[in-house]
Amino acid sequence: MVKAVVLGASGGIGQPLSLLLKANPSVTQLGLYDIVNTPGVAADLSHISTPAKVQGFLPADNGLEKVLTGAELVVIPAGIPRKPGMTRDDLFKINAGICRDLAAGVAKYAPKAFVLVISNPVNSTVPIVSEILKQHGVYDPKRIFGVTTLDVVRASTFVAEKLGDLSLSKEVVVPVVGGHSGVTIVPLLSQSSHPLPDGDHSELINRIQFGGDEVVKAKDGAGSATLSMAYAGAEFANAIIRGAFGEEKGIIVPTFVNLAADASGGEALKKELGADLDFFSARVEIGKGGVEKIHGLGKVTEAEKELVAKAVIDLKTNIDTGVQFVKGGKL
Incomplete structure (x- = not known):
């Protein structure tokens, strides 16, 4: 049984995410934290007939300490959402400080x-999160994950649409590697559990890469992809709970991790990436300690190799931006 905490629980992602965690029978304690409204969100969720005891905290009265004490799983959706015309890089200027703190x-x-x-x-x-934990001497790369599951969910849904049967969306498995923005998102369609007909799939790849823009435009200034992200x-939280806290073996999910979390697998992947x-x-692969094994790319097409190469260029810049933010101490 798990104590889960949501940091940023009153926001567009935080509220529906907290609802879904409350509905998870493996969660027995649910701590919520945000700068506004968390006691009310907690009170609302506490009326739901599932096992989790819910508490909401604000910054006052050491709220962050209270919510995190005893936490086994911490999910961080805190930050501002994207607005029309705003890139994920624009978001960095605001969200970096929030994540650091x-x-x-x-x-x-x-x-x-x-x-x-x-x-x-x-x-x-x-x-950024990794560098802060290093500064405090508590960094374990096996326990820090970037949630890229939305790219996987979109890939499954969009492929099912292409196949003309949305009922397949829960069955379709498409590995998505790289990162979690634009061209760093690389769907390996050649490895889809449900192959697509031969042809040019560049439009589908672009839609998976920039699906967030589709939602931002459709919401017309009223928000971003909050519900699908929740x-x-x-x-993803459930995959961690099943793999790290349960008895289930062989849970494999795409996620943005430090490749040092599995030295042999990480080094092998670096060689593949060049x-x-x-x-x-x-x-x-998720185990009791978190990252158990990092898998390689597998068999990819020449076109996918090109996509990976483009992703690597942007990833180097993105990663360095986060590291330098912490080391420089300012935006």
């Missing part, structure tokens, strides 16, 4: 927790 709280009050980072841009915020975050990256979204 929350990571410091995790380091002090829940250093052994599994940390799931949703706050965008993930390619930079995961390195669903994806809850799915690049010395510290972080990459790969297929990761």
